[in-house]
Amino acid sequence: EKAPHYSFVKPATLAPPVSYFDYIVVGGGTAGCSITATLSNGATVLLLERGGVPYGNKNVENIGSFGVNLADVSPTSPSQGFVSEDGVLNARARVLGGGSAINAGFYTRAPPEFITRVGLDYGLVNDSYAWVERKVAFEPAMLQFQTAVKDGLLQAGVNPYNGFTFDHIKGTKFGGTIFDKNGHRHTAADLLEYADPVRTTVYLFAVAQKILFSRRELGKPRAYGVIFKDSVGILHRAFLRPGAKNEIIVSAGALGSPQLLMLSGIGPATELRFHGIEVVVDQPQVGQGMADNPMNILFIPSPIAVETSLIQAVGITEFDSFIEATSGSTNIRAFMQNLPSAAQNLASQTNSQSKERPNVITTQGDLDKALEYMHSLLNGTIHGGVILEKIAGPRSSGYLHLSTLDPNDNPAVRFNYFQDPDDLKTCVMGMQTIIKVIESEPFSKFRVPGMTIQSLINVVVNFPLNLRPRHFSTALSLEQFCIDTVLSIWHYHGGCQVNKVVDKDYKVLGAVGLRVVDGSTFYESPGTNPQATVMMLGRYVGQKILAERR
């Protein structure tokens, strides 16, 4: 069947009270769609997704609406905002296709060293990437702003030029995108075109409440079903059909997967007992190793109009900072207008999060001043772009805790940006490279005459881009700039890491019939951007599971 006309995608209100499948996948996101489509070619599969479809939603589908989509904080938005305990605004997906339906679209494979470190089979990895790329990866248009960034990166010494490629290679390149030549987004939900329509069932607005476990098998509890709630609050039960090979696969993302395991009784016993959850497996590592690659930016107002672009040109430096760019007024304007609602978000979360918050900007006075400044800038037409850097890894990490017992709520999460001094060094070198790009000759046509690098730094320092305090030295020292103006590039991962929460086959340690397959299993964000590898992983593990089944 062709997207969006899937006969097997239905609202959960149509689900029977009880149903049976060979596999139940929780989370119809970037990994979840991929693994569901794969498994359905050998077994019956139920996919539970808490959001709706990406199709027909202009905010999701149109490249110019990336910022608008993130700015939508309504309860039905495909993007659910959260603020980490670090005082940094963030977002997680709530829609079929998951992060691939709200992200910036950049598509790139992981480097071979990542595949080696994770212990995957190269042949199957390459086949799985190719399977994904046949549906959702495109070559971008590469217009003038992105071309100037590419040329500027080369002048800044990020060599050689590697042309257009999906591969992660040191130097400068144009990468792939999930936006087609018309600026229309394709998401992991399109991978369901590969699904067997007879053996696949997808329920939307189906929020998994908990995984059910039966008596112990070889001393371990066996997962046998999932309770999920539909949009009118009715509970349904889905059970695994009899069969030793049948399984539940959790693909609810780096926030959702550790959250659901904990709500189901797999997690640190003390935390579970604190919330009154019966302990099924005492697993202290659930929710640990949460990491988010810090993003730092310079915003460059341009005297001339620029194309609307998300990420295309990328510099992969020797020191593991990745330089990327985005341009066009609609995304930048919407991104900045997002800030008042983000502040409200913060206020509503403050009471519900369990851990103390660091010194974030909390006074209304601070916020009002910052917003006034932002509005004064927004009054003029903004042409321009953003050059950003993301650091590899990162080395710094934190944790996730339940804030409530409602799976719809965001858990409390802390990433401890720049706790590791090497992360900070990398950020500073990345910022120095960005400055070289802006000062390069190919970029000169996008510089407002007389606007110095210091004034570009001051713009960022004065924006309420996050809720962290500013210091006297924020605009004077790149170290302090990195720490104080840090943003998320939304590549957060961890919480159910391999060899800590799951084994190398992604099976949950201490339980039977349960795997986690998504970004929560990573120790590092793969390549410059992770979505290609997350989709690949869904296909990869799905193929392995079917091979074991035969």
Ligand SMILES: Cc1cc2nc3c(=O)[nH]c(=O)nc-3n(C[C@H](O)[C@H](O)[C@H](O)COP(=O)(O)OP(=O)(O)OC[C@H]3O[C@@H](n4cnc5c(N)ncnc54)[C@H](O)[C@@H]3O)c2cc1C
């Ligand atoms: C704004 C933004 C920009 C980004 N830009 C890029 C980019 O340009 N390139 C790139 O490669 N990566 C990018 N990323 C990162 C990338 O999109 C994510 O790393 C990736 O999508 C994560 O995939 P996942 O399968 O782990 O989780 P997700 O795709 O988030 O999937 C999890 C799914 O589970 C569902 N779910 C959660 N809990 C439940 C529950 N209890 N019951 C039912 N369903 C549930 C969610 O609704 C969601 O659909 C970006 C991310 C964001 C948010």
